Amino acid sequence: MSFIKVDQLCKTFKVATHKRGFVGAIRNLASRQHSLVKAVQDISFQIKRGELVGYLGPNGAGKSTTIKMLTGILVPSSGQITVGNIIPWEQRNQHTRRIGVVFGQRTNLWWDLPVIESFDLLKYIYNVPEDRFKQNLKKFEDLLELGEFSNTPVRSLSLGQRMRADLAAALLHDPEVVFLDEPTIGLDVVAKDRIRTFIKEINQNAGVTFILTTHDLGDVQKLCRRVMMIDHGKLLFDGPLQELQDRFGQERELEVDFADDYEDVSIPGAKIIQQQGRQTTYRFSREQMSASKLIQSLAEKFQIIDLTVREPDVENTIRHIYEKKLLSHQND
Amino acid sequence: MLYLALFRKGFQRMMAYRSATLAGIATNFFFGLLRTYLFIAVFDASGQVSIGGFSLRDAITFTALTQAFGSSLGIINWWWEVGKTIESGEIITDLTKPFHYFSFWLSRDLGRMVFQVIFRGLPIMIVYPFFFELTWPTSMAQWLLFSLSLSMAMIISFCWHFWMNCLSFWFVNAKGFGRFAWLAAAFFSGFLIPLSFFPDWLKAIAMWTPLPAIINTPIEIYLGVAQGAALWEALGLQLFWVIAFTIICELTFRAGRKRLVIQGG
Amino acid sequence: MIEGFRLYARLMSAQIRSQMQYKMSFIMEFASTFMGMILEFASVVVLFIHMPALDGWTLAEVAFLYGSAEFAMALSQVITSGFDVFPETVRLGKFDSILIRPRNAMFQVFASELAIRRFGRAAQGLFVLGIAIWWMDVDWGVAEWSMLAVMILGGVVFFAGLFIIGATFSFWTVEGLEAMNILTYGGSTMVAYPMSIYAEWMRNVFIFIIPLAFVNYYPSLFLLNKVDPFGLPGFMPFLSLPLCSLVLLASLVFWHFGIKRYQSTGH
Numbered sequence: 001m002s003f004i005k006v007d008q009l010c011k012t013f014k015v016a017t018h019k020r021g022f023v024g025a026i027r028n029l030a031s032r033q034h035s036l037v038k039a040v041q042d043i044s045f046q047i048k049r050g051e052l053v054g055y056l057g058p059n060g061a062g063k064s065t066t067i068k069m070l071t072g073i074l075v076p077s078s079g080q081i082t083v084g085n086i087i088p089w090e091q092r093n094q095h096t097r098r099i100g101v102v103f104g105q106r107t108n109l110w111w112d113l114p115v116i117e118s119f120d121l122l123k124y125i126y127n128v129p130e131d132r133f134k135q136n137l138k139k140f141e142d143l144l145e146l147g148e149f150s151n152t153p154v155r156s157l158s159l160g161q162r163m164r165a166d167l168a169a170a171l172l173h174d175p176e177v178v179f180l181d182e183p184t185i186g187l188d189v190v191a192k193d194r195i196r197t198f199i200k201e202i203n204q205n206a207g208v209t210f211i212l213t214t215h216d217l218g219d220v221q222k223l224c225r226r227v228m229m230i231d232h233g234k235l236l237f238d239g240p241l242q243e244l245q246d247r248f249g250q251e252r253e254l255e256v257d258f259a260d261d262y263e264d265v266s267i268p269g270a271k272i273i274q275q276q277g278r279q280t281t282y283r284f285s286r287e288q289m290s291a292s293k294l295i296q297s298l299a300e301k302f303q304i305i306d307l308t309v310r311e312p313d314v315e316n317t318i319r320h321i322y323e324k325k326l327l328s329h330q331n332d
Numbered sequence: 333m334l335y336l337a338l339f340r341k342g343f344q345r346m347m348a349y350r351s352a353t354l355a356g357i358a359t360n361f362f363f364g365l366l367r368t369y370l371f372i373a374v375f376d377a378s379g380q381v382s383i384g385g386f387s388l389r390d391a392i393t394f395t396a397l398t399q400a401f402g403s404s405l406g407i408i409n410w411w412w413e414v415g416k417t418i419e420s421g422e423i424i425t426d427l428t429k430p431f432h433y434f435s436f437w438l439s440r441d442l443g444r445m446v447f448q449v450i451f452r453g454l455p456i457m458i459v460y461p462f463f464f465e466l467t468w469p470t471s472m473a474q475w476l477l478f479s480l481s482l483s484m485a486m487i488i489s490f491c492w493h494f495w496m497n498c499l500s501f502w503f504v505n506a507k508g509f510g511r512f513a514w515l516a517a518a519f520f521s522g523f524l525i526p527l528s529f530f531p532d533w534l535k536a537i538a539m540w541t542p543l544p545a546i547i548n549t550p551i552e553i554y555l556g557v558a559q560g561a562a563l564w565e566a567l568g569l570q571l572f573w574v575i576a577f578t579i580i581c582e583l584t585f586r587a588g589r590k591r592l593v594i595q596g597g
Numbered sequence: 598m599i600e601g602f603r604l605y606a607r608l609m610s611a612q613i614r615s616q617m618q619y620k621m622s623f624i625m626e627f628a629s630t631f632m633g634m635i636l637e638f639a640s641v642v643v644l645f646i647h648m649p650a651l652d653g654w655t656l657a658e659v660a661f662l663y664g665s666a667e668f669a670m671a672l673s674q675v676i677t678s679g680f681d682v683f684p685e686t687v688r689l690g691k692f693d694s695i696l697i698r699p700r701n702a703m704f705q706v707f708a709s710e711l712a713i714r715r716f717g718r719a720a721q722g723l724f725v726l727g728i729a730i731w732w733m734d735v736d737w738g739v740a741e742w743s744m745l746a747v748m749i750l751g752g753v754v755f756f757a758g759l760f761i762i763g764a765t766f767s768f769w770t771v772e773g774l775e776a777m778n779i780l781t782y783g784g785s786t787m788v789a790y791p792m793s794i795y796a797e798w799m800r801n802v803f804i805f806i807i808p809l810a811f812v813n814y815y816p817s818l819f820l821l822n823k824v825d826p827f828g829l830p831g832f833m834p835f836l837s838l839p840l841c842s843l844v845l846l847a848s849l850v851f852w853h854f855g856i857k858r859y860q861s862t863g864h
């Protein structure tokens with residue numbers, strides 16, 4: 001039973017274009033032109049309760065725009081969204097009660113107020129019962145270690161502290177689904193870990209649905225069973241992380257230690273990417289050559305001491321997809 | 333040259349605000365209408381043809397001129413850009429740059445002023461005659477003297493704002509004081525009503541300040557209210573303020589900078 | 598609705614508490630605006646040196662018009678401070694944070710900012726109004742006081758409507774609708790003097806199209822027992838609040854239309 005349904009979602013922005021320079025400025029005075037940006041094009045997907053979905057894509061792909069439509073901030077140009085049978089931008093009141101939102105780039109808290117006062121206001125805004133509020137606050141304080149800065153105004157918090165405060169704020173009212181737009185942006189390793197653990201905990205124990213966008217593949221590996229990938233506003237992949245890797249993680253690497261100095265160690269079908277003394281690293285694509293085949297042809301010519309085969313990591317896979325525009329070729 | 337480039341930038345920057353400029357013209361003109369009808373009613377009720385040397389037509393022209401050049405001369409709008417950077421401490425980075433601080437802002441702001449004279453002032457002077465008869469300078473010389481006076485008024489206006497901004501070096505709440513100074517300028521410069529409508533004692537107070545040199549002087553020259561010796565005297569006083577106020581600003585700024593450097597902000 | 602007001606009160610008190618950190622700068626801004634604006638009224642006083650009355654209105658009576666217009670407008674400005682900075686709220690994408698809360702967005706905008714400095718102008722209006730009330734030749738009974746209260750309320754509601762309409766334009770343009778200044782600042786200046794001094798077309802526009810004349814002019818005619826120079830029916834003063842409320846209503850409708858056009862920002 002799908003909880004979130006998105007059907008043929010589109011969003012087009014109208015952007016004013018400015019001409020540059022002195023003459024341009026004068027012409028701007030007289031007329032202003034607009035161009036259309038198709039930020040999201042024809043996206044459909046469904047998400048079940050309790051899922052934890054990673055939403056990936058290069059800069060400007062349309063991730064934030066999608067999140068903003070899902071949260072009811074933006075009204076789509078066309079297409080439908082329902083979250084538990086509610087249309088976000090039409091029944092904003094009911095919708096927002098059930099969701100939590102964090103924008104990594106910008107706080108949703110009150111800039112001048114101490115964190116704890118922001119929470120108090122939220123308790124009031126969402127009508128959170130007192131005992132429930134206390135319970136949650138206690139839990140989040142433990143998990144996110146909010147105690148040290150709960151009396152500091154938001155504007156004086158460090159990025160990591162602010163993110164934790166925002167995360168707690170988004171969950172105070174026990175939302176059913178939480179949208180996180182780059183929740184680990186700019187954080188150090190420890191802070192990232194803490195936030196990841198927190199998200200995982202809430203997802204598994206409370207069954208809260210999470211949708212998160214990120215550029216940090218650590219987030220994806222640690223958290224997401226399912227990923228969606230979008231580029232130029234189009235949904236290019238939707239499935240388990242493993243499948244993404246199997247399908248596109250084509251380039252494997254083979255590291256060989258030779259027993260002797262050889263003049264020419266090149267093998268057709270494999271690319272030498274590094275050579276250091278007697279150690280050579282090859283990159284080869286899964287489709288063109290199997291590992292055993294490559295090892296076999298090496299062993300025929302040279303004497304080998306040691307071998308390591310490296311599977312592609314997620315980061316490389318994704319870089320590969322972004323750079324080569326693999327998926328968009330498939331779709332077009 | 334840097335300062336010329338800054339002047340151009342200041343001018344150009346204003347062009348980005350197309351709708352603001354149009355809205356500004358409309359608003360200035362609407363206020364002009366209101367003030368004109370107020371003066372018509374005042375002359376009507378006073379039963380006189382001339383008040384303080386102003387005929388009704390002069391008074392109407394007065395509203396046209398003040399509405400046309402008031403934003404350029406910083407009476408309708410004010411700025412707190414320097415004050416802001418002092419308050420936030422960002423000024424430190426500006427001070428490390430190789431330019432003369434006062435001239436830097438003067439050039440930029442003159443760019444804005446000239447833009448506003450052309451794109452906010454002239455349109456109003458062009459529209460006004462469709463509604464009311466205005467007084468015009470009677471000779472080329474008068475036009476030139478008016479332009480000269482207007483130019484000096486711009487510099488004095490800038491000094492007034494700059495000087496107020498500089499108070500931020502000393503007072504945390506200089507902004508509040510600056511706002512008062514700005515509002516007071518509307519009254520004492522002869523922007524709200526001509527200084528010759530004032531009772532003598534009040535006018536005497538005003539004349540001790542540089543404020544009349546920003547509005548009252550150029551207007552009296554334009555209208556021909558100031559003539560002969562009085563005219564040269566007014567221009568001389570304006571020139572005095574240009575020089576004196578520039579020096580005052582420079583000294584104030586230096587003292588402020590010194591204070592900042594010594595106290596570390 | 599009641600909930601909305603309670604939310605407003607709640608957010609406001611938080612606002613005030615956070616602003617109290619800068620107590621001195623408040624006082625300065627308040628005092629400077631108050632005194633600066635008093636000088637504006639001083640120029641009206643100076644004009645009265647040259648005439649006994651303005652189109653039949655004594656200085657006290659003009660002060661009543663001036664004070665009530667300023668007071669209503671400035672009070673409305675204080676209340677709608679959030680809309681004053683709304684173009685900025687939109688430009689910086691801060692409106693996102695409002696839209697994700699399960700409360701009326703408009704109330705949240707109302708409560709998003711409080712420009713204490715504007716109290717300075719309101720105080721100046723109230724000061725001039727107070728002097729006028731004390732000085733004017735009126736027997737202040739229940740009817741008069743009620744008329745005064747309704748008139749101020751009408752003015753606040755009228756200007757609030759205009760401020761909201763102006764702010765709503767920021768859903769389309771970056772700067773909001775600056776031309777709205779004509780009606781807000783221009784409007785309050787216009788009704789600081791008797792309507793009869795203006796050109797006929799202006800009067801007609803501001804009686805029949807935009808009900809500016811009902812903000813204080815018609816109620817004042819009633820209070821001062823003056824004959825309507827335009828010969829309109831005697832019930833005009835009583836239309837004040839209903840017509841002004843209509844402006845606020847229009848602004849609400851427009852707001853609900855505009856909010857759907859919100860584009861947010863690119864990050």
Ligand SMILES: Nc1ncnc2c1ncn2[C@@H]1O[C@H](COP(=O)(O)OP(=O)(O)OP(=O)(O)O)[C@@H](O)[C@H]1O
Pocket residue numbers: 013014015037038039057058059060061062063064065066860861862863864
């Ligand atoms: N409010 C807006 N007005 C105009 N254009 C916008 C707006 N918001 C987004 N866009 C454009 O839509 C496209 C998608 O932007 P979006 O913010 O959704 O990307 P993103 O996937 O979140 O990117 P990033 O990873 O950089 O955050 C971009 O081309 C962007 O310039």
Ligand SMILES: [Mg+2]
Pocket residue numbers: 063064065181864
């Ligand atoms: Mg984004």
